[in-house]
Amino acid sequence: MKKFTILMFSLLFILTACGDSKQTISQSADKESKTDKTEESANTEVKANAKLEIEDSGSNVWSDSIDSIWINTAAVFKNTGEVPVDIGETQMNYKGKDGSILGTSTMIYAVPEIVQPGESAIIVEGTTLDEATSLDNFAETTFNFNFDATEEDSNLMEVSAVKGIPSDYDYSVTGIVKNPTDVQQEDIRLAAILYDANGKILGGLSGSVDVGLAAGGEAGFELSYPPLPDNIGSKVNKIEVKSYGFTW
CATH class of the missing domain: 1.20.5 (Single alpha-helices involved in coiled-coils or other helix-helix interfaces)
Incomplete structure (x- = not known):
């Protein structure tokens, strides 16, 4: 038991x-x-809470000496949200007054790519339009873009001594870019946006310092792409340049 x-x-x-x-x-x-x-x-x-908008944009359309129709478009992204955003690729669509697509540009990257709340970024691109296009047929540039929330920093570089250099055949922007961080930047990206006296966007330029920039170092830069019309220099009243760096 x-x-x-x-x-x-x-x-x-x-x-x-x-x-x-x-x-x-x-x-x-x-x-x-x-x-x-x-x-x-x-x-x-x-x-x-991640929001990004096109705050302003402008396009310049002209014909060259062999009657090719060119366009240069620049735009300003504004982070209107509450968190930093990482801007992906942008596509520009060049539309005619008849509703047709006169051309497109793809794989355009913003400067900087990461934008803090309340801050802005620049995108710039240029190309030739459909051969059948007349200067009077262009209506507007529209934008297709993507972005996502991020916790990363914009890694902005400091820009100074900015100057516009007009010539008989092109227009360029020069200046000095400085790396304010304590880390070597292997590539420096820059973009300039051009305004007239009334604050209207005339177009823009972009480029890089691809040899890199040492911590605390500085380098000169010259931006001359994409093309702009020959007479643009007399219309430029203000130049805004943004720059950021990154390591591979």
């Missing part, structure tokens, strides 16, 4: 222990599920 009592007590203990084990696993899984939902909710909220 004593052996039977001990055996029954042992079985009861084992069953009780197994029951507790199952309950513990169930609580752990439930807690993990709630944690996943909380993180997912937080990520959704961050993405909802």
